[in-house]
Amino acid sequence: MRLRRSIKAKLQPKKQKARSKGVSQWNIAWRRFKKNKAALAGALIIGFVMFLAAFDALIAPYPPNSLPGFLTGEARVPPSMKYLFGTDFVGHDVFSQVVYGARSALYVGFGAAGIAMSLAILVGLVSGYYGGLVDNILMRITEIFLVFPFLLILLVFLKVITAVAPSGVGGLSMVTIMIGLFSWAPNARIIRGEVLRVKESEFIDASKALGASKRRIIFRHIFPNVLHIVIVLTTLMIATAILVEAAVSFLGFGDPAAITWGQQLQKANEAVKEAWWEGVFPGLFITLLVLGFNLLGNGLRDALDPRLRE
DSSP, X not given: OHHHHHHHHHHHHHHHHHHHHHXXXXXXXXXXXXXXXXXXXXXXXXXXXXXXXXXXXHHOSSOTTOOHHHHTTOTTOOOOSSSTTOBOTTOOBHHHHHHHHHHHHHHHHHHHHHHHXXXXXXXXXXXXXXXXXXXXXXXXXXXXXXXXXXXXXHHHXXXXXXXXXXXXXXXXXXXXXXXXXXXXXXXXXXXXXXXXXXXXXXXXXXXXXXXXXXXHIIIIIIGGGXXXXXXXXXXXXXXXXXXXXXXXXXXXXXXXXXXXXXXXXXXXXGGTTTOTHHHHHHHHHXXXXXXXXXXXXXXXXXXXXXXXXX
């Protein structure tokens, strides 16, 4: 009995230590995130669209840009068991085209958000921490990008590219790059404001007193405390990029070689009353994907915000 008690007494502190060691900030954030039903719904929507994009060749009943309705004389037929979302004016299966368009939407969303947020994080951190002349220069550059009508510039640029290379070389990638380069400025200002707040904290003064370098303070102390803002802005940027690409394609300036939901909306615009299903389903998927990223971003903000942790 005494031997058992001594063994339990020795093992108990180890268990408590392991238990306390397992409760990290990420565990707390995950516990908070799981309680947010709206965020879980957003993650489910995004996961569903990603699943469609990853296995589009297996899910879609017909190959890309194939014309099953044209061969059988079934152009613009309503949804049925044979064609789940109906067919368009030339005989494309709308369901297959929607499935193949998921990959283009995610490509533009993540690509443009990656470019925009990389620039926004760099400018926001450097400008907010250093201040002075560096802050003035970076903020003046940011204000220049803020006043640019980037959608108009994007359309003009794509028009020039189409005139120079009629085959549509680099169409979707060019749209992605342009969206990222001209949409980072608002996010940089928000990140800068948060950096200014965190910079005045006591632990930053303590780090300076201990001799920490400026790079270490920025990336090891300030950046983790603005990460929740960055995550929310990234999800909103992904949603914005998807909407902008859909608008560009709807106006006829997108990549003609790519299958996008915006192009499907543009083609369906000619016969809204006769074939409502041509535009309803692509528009529904755009709405769902954008809503999913917004819900996920809000949930991650609530879970990762250090001011809201338990």
